Amino acid sequence: MNNGRFARESCKIIRSSEGATTIDINDVFRYLERDLCAVERALASNIKSAAPLIPVVGKHITMSGGKRIRPALLLLCSDACGYRGPRRIVMSVVTEYIHTATLLHDDVVDMGTVRRGKPSANMVFGNSVSILVGDFLFARASQLMIDDGDINVHKIYAKAVVSVTEGEVLQLTKTRDGGITEKQYFDVICRKTASLIAAASETGAALAGADQRIRKALSGYGRCVGMAFQLVDDILDYAGTEKKLGKRPFQDLREGKITLPLLHALQNVSAVERKRAQKVLAEKERGERDIAFLAGLVDRNGGKEYTASRADDFIRRGKRYLLELPASEARDALAVLSDYMVSRTS
Amino acid sequence: MNNGRFARESCKIIRSSEGATTIDINDVFRYLERDLCAVERALASNIKSAAPLIPVVGKHITMSGGKRIRPALLLLCSDACGYRGPRRIVMSVVTEYIHTATLLHDDVVDMGTVRRGKPSANMVFGNSVSILVGDFLFARASQLMIDDGDINVHKIYAKAVVSVTEGEVLQLTKTRDGGITEKQYFDVICRKTASLIAAASETGAALAGADQRIRKALSGYGRCVGMAFQLVDDILDYAGTEKKLGKRPFQDLREGKITLPLLHALQNVSAVERKRAQKVLAEKERGERDIAFLAGLVDRNGGKEYTASRADDFIRRGKRYLLELPASEARDALAVLSDYMVSRTS
Numbered sequence A, B: 001m002n003n004g005r006f007a008r009e010s011c012k013i014i015r016s017s018e019g020a021t022t023i024d025i026n027d028v029f030r031y032l033e034r035d036l037c038a039v040e041r042a043l044a045s046n047i048k049s050a051a052p053l054i055p056v057v058g059k060h061i062t063m064s065g066g067k068r069i070r071p072a073l074l075l076l077c078s079d080a081c082g083y084r085g086p087r088r089i090v091m092s093v094v095t096e097y098i099h100t101a102t103l104l105h106d107d108v109v110d111m112g113t114v115r116r117g118k119p120s121a122n123m124v125f126g127n128s129v130s131i132l133v134g135d136f137l138f139a140r141a142s143q144l145m146i147d148d149g150d151i152n153v154h155k156i157y158a159k160a161v162v163s164v165t166e167g168e169v170l171q172l173t174k175t176r177d178g179g180i181t182e183k184q185y186f187d188v189i190c191r192k193t194a195s196l197i198a199a200a201s202e203t204g205a206a207l208a209g210a211d212q213r214i215r216k217a218l219s220g221y222g223r224c225v226g227m228a229f230q231l232v233d234d235i236l237d238y239a240g241t242e243k244k245l246g247k248r249p250f251q252d253l254r255e256g257k258i259t260l261p262l263l264h265a266l267q268n269v270s271a272v273e274r275k276r277a278q279k280v281l282a283e284k285e286r287g288e289r290d291i292a293f294l295a296g297l298v299d300r301n302g303g304k305e306y307t308a309s310r311a312d313d314f315i316r317r318g319k320r321y322l323l324e325l326p327a328s329e330a331r332d333a334l335a336v337l338s339d340y341m342v343s344r345t346s
Helices: A023-043 A053-062 A067-082 A085-111 A119-123 A128-147 A149-171 A182-207 A212-239 A251-255 A258-268 A270-280 A288-300 A303-322 A330-341 B025-045 B055-063 B069-082 B086-109 B123-125 B127-148 B150-174 B182-207 B214-241 B250-253 B260-268 B273-281 B288-300 B303-322 B329-343
Strands: none
Touching: A023 A053, A023 A067, A023 A085, A023 A330, A053 A085, A053 A119, A053 A128, A053 B150, A067 A085, A067 A182, A067 A212, A067 A330, A085 A119, A085 A128, A085 A149, A085 A182, A085 B127, A119 A128, A128 A149, A128 B086, A128 B127, A128 B150, A149 A182, A149 B055, A149 B127, A182 A212, A182 A258, A212 A251, A212 A258, A212 A303, A212 A330, A251 A288, A251 B025, A258 A270, A258 A303, A258 B150, A270 A288, A288 A303, A303 A330, B025 B055, B025 B069, B025 B086, B025 B329, B055 B123, B069 B086, B069 B182, B069 B214, B069 B329, B086 B123, B086 B127, B086 B150, B086 B182, B123 B127, B123 B182, B127 B150, B127 B303, B150 B182, B182 B214, B182 B260, B214 B250, B214 B260, B214 B303, B214 B329, B250 B288, B260 B288, B260 B303, B273 B288, B288 B303, B303 B329
């Protein structure tokens, strides 16, 4: 059952003995170990269903070694605001179920074949099952929130899910559209990725009964690190290998998704190159030569470097929000976790 | 905007002047006219989104002349329990959005091409858009319930959505399985269809602040008429024409869905015929000759008649639940509406 990243290690808290400013990401994960173990157990126990296939599919995707970044953020935000009770575990499960539901649906939408180095659920179980199990997870998340009974927290997540679906639809609308602006791109990734991460962070504050100022600060922090997280994801699509990424590189290009590395490059190329790029992008499918041409534009025009610098900006902005919180080990851990989110290579 | 079945007529209540026992379905629709007009308006106004494609798709399906059976039941149940306030309109919209979301996802799952005589949303906008707009509608329904603020009502719907998805997954698991039992079939349709109709009916009682006995009675009523509704749907697949149904007949057979008309027939055929039927059903696709063979089995073995008699049983059981309510025009209307639900020919 406990096949998650953190659950493989033994379940005990080892608080870092070093000073707060010197902790690294391993200390953060050790600090969270017991709570993340509890999250793993709750992820498995809440997926029971009258349809035996549902937990099978649910476990295939929730137990496939995801990073549990959202639960980690929620746990630390809550902790930094002074709450360490059991509702953090429930809301971590809610966040992860919603995230998993969006992944299941995304893989159908994008016709994904590989996720985290394994065949994606739609490849193993079919599109229909992925759609329905995604729906189940959304609904189960609602049930957990209703049982939790805090309408304010429920409101945060309902808004986030609306935002995620809007972001995905906007992204679809802009597929193969070489005219997408940076503003539109940022709007898409803010909705589709950052909004749920912001919801998880804000929920940490809400569980602690923090005031509006702190809630807003942690929502802002989550939104910034969420933006940075997606920017790094978009860089990795141009930079990684299949082995490292757990999926094929240039997947966004294949799907006609125009992300910041290419968007930036297109602003700096010659008119002739831009025209050729727009033409290639507008086509229904792109061959390997087209992909190589577009990837070359990104390489020669600093697309990845520009995107990385924007990710760094967001992390800096995110960390500034943390100054609204009182100093604590958890607050330092949040700073370390945000650095980790832009340093990842898969 | 107001293209729904009831909204085409002018918006005023004409209460039936006849005695309660002599009202017919037209009187019921006239009685509900003003409320259903309000529901139509609210269906359109709540679908606004930052992604302009969402209301376009939402209107394509919500405004395509659906019968609004669920809102009608909710309005009448609420009325019969003594509540006629604005929350009925909100919860009618919630019910219809959830229903619409399941239709959008169903059409992707079943690869549907026609719904209500028009190309289905997945045909017009693609599977991806249908999946995402379905997700949006689920989330928007949650937002409406959160704004409404009644956790008990929210609980009813969250449970219903879990049940619907479980029913759909169980149905998928049993596709092309000639060994499905009547009990398993009834479990599937109870979850996938009756549970949301039961939720709408129970919500009517909950809005009125009715006690547990009445809530249970109306939930039971909704479940029974929901079962009957699905049974009639399953008969129509064997009995209708494309023009009447708004979709191709024998669609269930084509998809390998074994419903009660065939299930009953299979219990009465010779061993040789059963073996052939099982073989044909187990195949990935069925040709027109196979379809004709299976439809012939249903015809010769009273599959439709048996299913109709079971639908009648459910309607009778459903009406018995109504006796728990005090006598009223709305209660009589509920009885008439349940008869209408099994008399429909499309």
